[in-house]
Amino acid sequence: MSIYGDYIKSVIRTVPDWPQPGVNFRDITPLLQNSAAFRKLIDSFVHRYQEMEIDAVAAIDARGFIIGAPLAYELGCSFVPVRKKGKLPFRTISETYTLEYGEAEVELHSDAFREGDRILIVDDLIATGGTMLAAAKLISRSGGHVVETATIIDLPDIGGSEKIREAGFSVFAVCS
Ligand code: PRP
Ligand code: ADE
Numbered sequence: 001m002s003i004y005g006d007y008i009k010s011v012i013r014t015v016p017d018w019p020q021p022g023v024n025f026r027d028i029t030p031l032l033q034n035s036a037a038f039r040k041l042i043d044s045f046v047h048r049y050q051e052m053e054i055d056a057v058a059a060i061d062a063r064g065f066i067i068g069a070p071l072a073y074e075l076g077c078s079f080v081p082v083r084k085k086g087k088l089p090f091r092t093i094s095e096t097y098t099l100e101y102g103e104a105e106v107e108l109h110s111d112a113f114r115e116g117d118r119i120l121i122v123d124d125l126i127a128t129g130g131t132m133l134a135a136a137k138l139i140s141r142s143g144g145h146v147v148e149t150a151t152i153i154d155l156p157d158i159g160g161s162e163k164i165r166e167a168g169f170s171v172f173a174v175c176s
Helices: 005-010 029-033 035-049 063-075 130-141 160-166
Strands: 013-016 024-027 056-060 078-084 092-098 103-109 118-126 145-154 171-175
Touching (some): 005 035, 035 063, 035 171, 056 063, 063 118, 078 130, 092 130, 130 145, 145 160
Parallel strands (some): 056 078
Antiparallel strands (some): 092 103
């Protein structure tokens, strides 16, 4: 948890029973509307990663892009989109993962970074961890070194972050 964790948490809205009954949806739009909070969020990530020699921020489609782009800009490194299936035009490699119902796939351009590059993966939220773990496996398979997986919100009761750690990847969350 970051020093701004409680503050960031206070500007994230929980919408009950969306998109389906029983889901407490963590809505980051109030955080994005609040320029001071958004700046503190990006600063939290910059502070953590600025000395870690990150070569690329890989951000997960779509909400991960919102934090990944300003973070890559501030760290002075490249930005790599990890996209949902069928969105990237060049040669891709992909990783399939299991959703609560059915399967999903994330893709990466085969020339997105160089062998051995130090990659930070970012997304807005870890629930089951399936999306983040698929991205981490994809980047590892492509020859990248996953320095850490980072998120704004971890929902630890669902067990996703534990699953990612058990798979050998480090996890950082601003709040939970
Ligand atoms: C959400 C969220 C994460 C993922 C987390 O994305 O932004 O990427 O789900 O869930 P998990 O830990 O169970 O995999 P979503 O697929 O809803 O896409 P969006 O960013 O386009 O809204
Ligand atoms: N993605 C998966 N679970 C979510 C949740 N509870 N809130 C926001 N995004 C999510």
